[in-house]
Amino acid sequence: MTTRPRPKVAFFDFTSCEGCQLTVVDLLQDHPELLDAVEIVEFREAMSEKLPLDERYTIAFVEGSCTRASDEARLKSIRERADFLIALGACADLGGVNTIRNVMPLQEVREYVYGDKADWYETYPARPIKAVVKVDAAIPGCPIDRNEFAKAVTHLLQGRLPNLPDYPLCIECKALGTVCMYQRGQACLGPVTRAGCGAICPAVGYGCEGCRGFVPSPNLASMREVMREAGVGDEEIESRLRIFLTYQMMKLEGVTS
Amino acid sequence: MSLRIMPKSALKAWIQRLQQRSFRIVGPKALHGRYVFADITDPDELAIDYPTTLSAPKQFLLPPREVLFSFNADTMDMTAHIEAEPTVLFGVHTCDMHAIQLLDTVQNNGFADQHYRARRDALYLVSIECLKPCSAQCFCKDMETYSITETYDVHLADMGDAYAVRVGSDKGEELLAGFTNIWEGADSDQQRLNEVMSQKWQNFEFRLDATLSQLPEVLGAAMHSAHWDELGDICLACGACTQVCPTCYCFDVTDEVDLTLTHGVRLRAWDSCQIEKFAVVAGNHNFRSQLGRRQRHRFMRKGKYQYEAYGKMGCVGCGRCGTTCPVAITCIKTFNHLTQESAERQAAVEVKA
Numbered sequence: 001m002t003t004r005p006r007p008k009v010a011f012f013d014f015t016s017c018e019g020c021q022l023t024v025v026d027l028l029q030d031h032p033e034l035l036d037a038v039e040i041v042e043f044r045e046a047m048s049e050k051l052p053l054d055e056r057y058t059i060a061f062v063e064g065s066c067t068r069a070s071d072e073a074r075l076k077s078i079r080e081r082a083d084f085l086i087a088l089g090a091c092a093d094l095g096g097v098n099t100i101r102n103v104m105p106l107q108e109v110r111e112y113v114y115g116d117k118a119d120w121y122e123t124y125p126a127r128p129i130k131a132v133v134k135v136d137a138a139i140p141g142c143p144i145d146r147n148e149f150a151k152a153v154t155h156l157l158q159g160r161l162p163n164l165p166d167y168p169l170c171i172e173c174k175a176l177g178t179v180c181m182y183q184r185g186q187a188c189l190g191p192v193t194r195a196g197c198g199a200i201c202p203a204v205g206y207g208c209e210g211c212r213g214f215v216p217s218p219n220l221a222s223m224r225e226v227m228r229e230a231g232v233g234d235e236e237i238e239s240r241l242r243i244f245l246t247y248q249m250m251k252l253e254g255v256t257s
Numbered sequence: 258m259s260l261r262i263m264p265k266s267a268l269k270a271w272i273q274r275l276q277q278r279s280f281r282i283v284g285p286k287a288l289h290g291r292y293v294f295a296d297i298t299d300p301d302e303l304a305i306d307y308p309t310t311l312s313a314p315k316q317f318l319l320p321p322r323e324v325l326f327s328f329n330a331d332t333m334d335m336t337a338h339i340e341a342e343p344t345v346l347f348g349v350h351t352c353d354m355h356a357i358q359l360l361d362t363v364q365n366n367g368f369a370d371q372h373y374r375a376r377r378d379a380l381y382l383v384s385i386e387c388l389k390p391c392s393a394q395c396f397c398k399d400m401e402t403y404s405i406t407e408t409y410d411v412h413l414a415d416m417g418d419a420y421a422v423r424v425g426s427d428k429g430e431e432l433l434a435g436f437t438n439i440w441e442g443a444d445s446d447q448q449r450l451n452e453v454m455s456q457k458w459q460n461f462e463f464r465l466d467a468t469l470s471q472l473p474e475v476l477g478a479a480m481h482s483a484h485w486d487e488l489g490d491i492c493l494a495c496g497a498c499t500q501v502c503p504t505c506y507c508f509d510v511t512d513e514v515d516l517t518l519t520h521g522v523r524l525r526a527w528d529s530c531q532i533e534k535f536a537v538v539a540g541n542h543n544f545r546s547q548l549g550r551r552q553r554h555r556f557m558r559k560g561k562y563q564y565e566a567y568g569k570m571g572c573v574g575c576g577r578c579g580t581t582c583p584v585a586i587t588c589i590k591t592f593n594h595l596t597q598e599s600a601e602r603q604a605a606v607e608v609k610a
Contacts, residue, residue: 004518037516154516163511167496167532174500174581175321175527177312179289182583191495191583215494216533219548222491226583 007058007157010042010051011088012078014064014071015098015126019143020089021045021063027146034150037157057082059156061139065091065098066132068122079133084156087128087135088149090142094213095247097142098126102246128247137161142211142244145197165196168215169208172199181207187232187240192218211244220252260442260450261422263413267438268420272300274436275345280381283317284347285310297347305348306415309391313503313577314346314353318360318376322526325372325510331519338522339372341379345432349384350391352573354409355402356503357382359569363506366567372525381428386414388453389460394576396589399465402573414450421450464589467596469570476561478602479595480553488591489549491584496529498578498586499555504563504571505529530554556591 011021025046028034038059041051051057060082066075079085090096101109102125110118129135139152139162152162165171169190173180181188181202188207190199194215201208220241227237241249263271272282282297285307292307294314324338349357364373387403397403405412410429414421422439424430433439442450467475479485499505509528514521528535531551536544545551563571572588579587 031516033516037518150516151513154514154518157516157518158514167529167534168494170495170497171500171527171529171532174312174497177288177293177295177316179291179293179311180497180581180583183291183311183581184289191493191497217494219491219493222493222584225491226493 015067016064087138093138099246140212269300281344341375394579396464397574398461400574473561485549485553
């Protein structure tokens with residue numbers, strides 16, 4: 001094997017469940033060669049060491065969304081120290097489930113969550129990290145797909161940005177021979193959701209919730225109509241579109257948060 | 258070619274015998290109340306009287322994803338992956354036989370695709386006569402695909418308690434070699450088959466307003482039809498139509514290497530002209546960024562381009578795209594709408610004249 005310089009890789013988390021980083025840890029169990037390919041210099045989930053402040057990260061993976069003003073300075077400093085900044089998972093890439101609150105008055109949300117301690121906690125509408133800093137690429141999903149992470153790292157090691165699927169989930173369902181959820185009488189966001197996960201939810205009989213984000217030009221009017229035809233009520237349609245996609249929806253529909 | 262008779266009850270024993278001879282058996286089987294082509298391990302799973310399958314049997318010739326060759330990026334050693342497992346495809350409807358005939362023509366054109374060729378040579382086709390339409394969306398009578406092609410190895414026709422069996426090739430003889438529960442048909446069997454066949458044609462109706470020979474012209478005249486944008490307005494660009502189509506064979510090729518950047522494979526996977534990036538070229542220009550243009554391209558391929566290039570229609574009238582489309586864009590509705598437009602244009606010209 002040719003000896004190649006090992007890029008310095010770091011992992012960071014903002015508002016998230018850390019499930020994407022756990023997926024990376026999990027991946028190391030059957031891909032230990034990842035540790036030969038890269039040097040992991042910071043990874044709170046798995047180690048205590050940190051890179052000296054005057055050194056740079058070759059690749060910084062960031063999980064989680066930006067949900068408070070104080071997140072911004074930390075995110076910007078990671079950006080400044082990183083050659084490549086990669087959004088890791090739905091929260092970082094799309095804002096994820098954290099953005100569900102963006103459609104409600106913030107004070108109401110605070111009181112609902114923190115009760116009489118509402119004013120103790122700093123918060124503002126959740127955003128994907130690309131709303132704050134330049135992001136070079138994203139690995140989508142809730143959580144990320146471990147094989148797709150390995151593929152993205154491979155592409156980065158080759159000196160190119162990750163080339164991950166952004167075609168609809170239906171392509172993968174058909175390749176797998178999965179019977180369409182609509183033909184089984186269930187709603188599914190697959191036609192407007194980007195693939196790459198191996199269409200695992202429909203494969204086990206569960207309609208897609210859109211955790212990987214929209215395809216580049218989603219036909220939302222038509223998607224809503226398809227769900228309506230399938231007997232899904234308007235409220236449920238909007239709820240479904242808001243699990244992971246609130247931020248993208250608000251952007252597409254010209255609503256700013 | 259003589260007629261042979263196999264009692265229906267012998268089908269299971271025939272399949273078991275082929276399994277013992279190490280053939281992979283593939284055929285229609287039930288899944289979530291629908292039918293798909295899949296591996297048959299237990300002969301009882303074979304649903305040979307199926308209405309139609311969701312996807313076409315093309316996956317056994319052109320897999321959704323396949324390794325073309327593997328390589329070592331350091332030494333530049335390459336190894337071709339040409340996989341061909343002797344496989345018997347049971348219960349192929351006549352429309353799908355026509356589709357396979359088109360795929361054969363396309364894949365053997367110029368430099369024959371050796372991956373396809375190897376699979377095709379190892380594929381044994383046991384087709385079945387369609388005695389009635391298989392779905393609300395099929396229009397095989399219009400597309401002239403409701404009769405069998407000459408590409409079958411064994412062709413079955415349901416005569417009630419028995420199958421009329423025709424063997425079309427040496428491969429067909431190979432499948433039946435040593436199987437004893439089949440015998441030469443008598444004149445009376447031929448007569449029974451003739452009766453079954455003579456009753457078949459009236460079960461099918463024409464569902465298109467244009468004839469097969471008119472279709473390329475109807476589509477050619479529809480290049481600037483406003484209907485494409487109407488389809489584009491509702492199309493989700495999900496690509497399901499092309500994935501289930503028995504004649505769509507467009508693919509994408511990518512290289513994937515492992516984390517050591519040393520060992521890699523060149524992959525070929527199904528692509529779809531309906532997805533956003535299909536017609537994106539260097540410089541990021543997209544030749545078909547509008548959904549309507551992409552639908553137009555698909556229908557042109559099905560009803561005009563393939564016919565002009567290979568003398569066979571790209572659409573075999575199986576109706577699968579119409580069944581799978583979440584927004585119910587169907588060949589029948591589209592072709593008929595365009596035929597109507599064509600007639601209206603013609604009438605307008607005549608009025609002016």
